[in-house]
Amino acid sequence: MRQLKVAVIHSHVEKSLKAADTLYKLLTARGHEINREQPDIVISVGGDGTLLSAFHLYNHKLDKVRFLGVHTGHLGFYTDWRDYELEELVETLCTNQEKSVSYPLLDVRIKYRNGKPDKHFLALNESTIKRGNRTMVADIYIKDELFERFRGDGLSVSTPTGSTAYNKSVGGAVLHPSINAFQLAEIASLNNRVFRTLGSPIVVAQQEWVEIKLQDSTDYLVTIDQFNIQQDHIDSVHYRIADERIHFASYRHMHFWHRVRDAFIGDL
Structure with a gap:
């Protein structure tokens, strides 16, 4: 035994x-x-x-x-x-x-404007970015190339296992956990004749990454799973599939x- x-x-x-x-x-x-x-x-x-x-x-x-x-x-x-x-x-x-089954994790890195050291986190479910009671404006880069300028309530980034959580409630797709990718979903994006985003969730492959560059402000709220992290003077938040994985005894x-x-x- x-x-x-x-x-x-x-x-x-x-x-x-x-x-x-x-x-x-x-x-x-x-x-x-x-x-x-x-x-x-x-x-x-x-x-x-x-x-x-x-x-x-x-x-x-x-x-x-x-x-x-x-x-x-x-x-x-x-x-x-x-x-x-x-x-x-x-x-x-x-x-x-x-038997052991493993799931992908989200690597989250927060960069600051004031010379403060980067902060690094792992998320099992998801990470979100919001900005107090004001419209959030952010430039979304995929593999260092500008994809869109987002205006709205915020953004949700989720793992496949986290796709059934907050991501689903904001219109994201449910992903099977065998898919080694992450998902970016908009939260109440502002779309009209002047401002335009894709308006749909996107699934980002393992070898790609997303960087969300933010306007300078002191009222951003970043979540990592169930933890709320109030952040001042964020320059950007960088997301990719983590090198680490979580292993379950199955x-x-x-x-x-x-x-x-x-x-x-x-x-x-």
Whole structure:
């Protein structure tokens, strides 16, 4: 039997606390070590938001850890297990039948005008740029070539797995996670006889990148997954597919389109 070092990251709702406590007992009873510093597997107990938090806790160890999700509510896009299946989950950890599935991540680099060092982030779902209560004006470059001047409420940049989140609500397409690309979607763009943008989401290939150059202002809000980052005097935000990938311990992997149908359509 394999002994693993396991970190359990959970939300603080009652159902998740109860499931995490049960999981601790089952894991230690089978000889696994609870280790939040150097885990082999990170188990998220809660919802997709909890998994996102777990990802950001360990995104500096992506070459060493695998993730596994336990959902304590409705079906999530990053969770293969339910809270009533914990005994079966722990039992499968002891087998050698594990497969690994990996998903692309978004590399985000923020550049400033005032000599402040660049900031670098990884996003599992998405990043957005907005500007307070005023119209945002930005020049969008694809592979260093000007594509369009955008005017509107903001821009959303998402990974394939994040395409079912905010991206979908602003009219973006749902991308299968096997597609190694990212998506740029406009948020309430201003289009008339004077101002014109493409007005449609675009899918950017792995070998390409997007740079969004902003007018000088102190009221930009950049999001990285669920985190809000107030930014002053941004020069530009640079997006590309990251070199790193997130790896999930896949003992049984639900078909992506089944997840989409279950989340948005339900039983036919």
